[in-house]
Amino acid sequence: MLFRSLACKSDCALYPNDDPKARGEIDQWMDYAAHHVRANMGKILFNKIIAPMLDVPVDEKSITEGQDNLNASLPAIDGVLSNSDYIAGDKLTIADTAMLAAMEPFEMIGYDIADFKNISKWRTRNMGESWYKNVHAHYGAEMNG
Numbered sequence: 705m706l707f708r709s710l711a712c713k714s715d716c717a718l719y720p721n722d723d724p725k726a727r728g729e730i731d732q733w734m735d736y737a738a739h740h741v742r743a744n745m746g747k748i749l750f751n752k753i754i755a756p757m758l759d760v761p762v763d764e765k766s767i768t769e770g771q772d773n774l775n776a777s778l779p780a781i782d783g784v785l786s787n788s789d790y791i792a793g794d795k796l797t798i799a800d801t802a803m804l805a806a807m808e809p810f811e812m813i814g815y816d817i818a819d820f821k822n823i824s825k826w827r828t829r830n831m832g833e834s835w836y837k838n839v840h841a842h843y844g845a846e847m848n849g
Contacts, residue, residue: 718798729792733799740777741806744770748813771815778820785822789829804830 720726747770751762781803784791792799807827810817817824830836 716798718796718801726793726797730797730799733791734802736777736780737799737803737806741774741781741803744773744777745806745809745813745815746770748774748815749809752813774815778817778823782820782822785826789826791826800830804836 719730747766751764751767751770755762781791788794790796790800791803804827807817807823809815810827817827
């Protein structure tokens with residue numbers, strides 16, 4: 705993942721070079737975000753948003769599979785966040801930014817996270833942070849031309 709490469713090269717506090725155990729935990733959650741959240745989110749996003757825009761058939765089975773897999777994967781994240789303000793460790797890391805990015809389309813695809821109260825609280829808190837707002841102000845401007 706690009707996050708990891710950039711963080712390694714810049715000696716970033718969000719991915720500590722001097723703590724292999726912390727990096728292992730961060731890696732674990734970044735991989736979880738990619739394989740369990742983003743991959744399933746992609747199935748839903750493509751079929752609910754992109755396929756209709758491209759006038760290609762929607763695969764309802766893929767939507768159901770993505771939703772079922774998210775429903776199975778999110779409790780692990782919600783559980784971690786029941787005891788911590790962060791995904792990996794006791795401070796913000798690139799695991800949090802990767803997971804937040806993977807969950808970004810929830811509202812767009814109409815995925816209700818009400819049952820995952822800790823994820824909801826964590827997302828709301830992070831989305832209110834200046835680093836998140838700054839990224840999205842820039843990203844939004846880029847996307848709007």
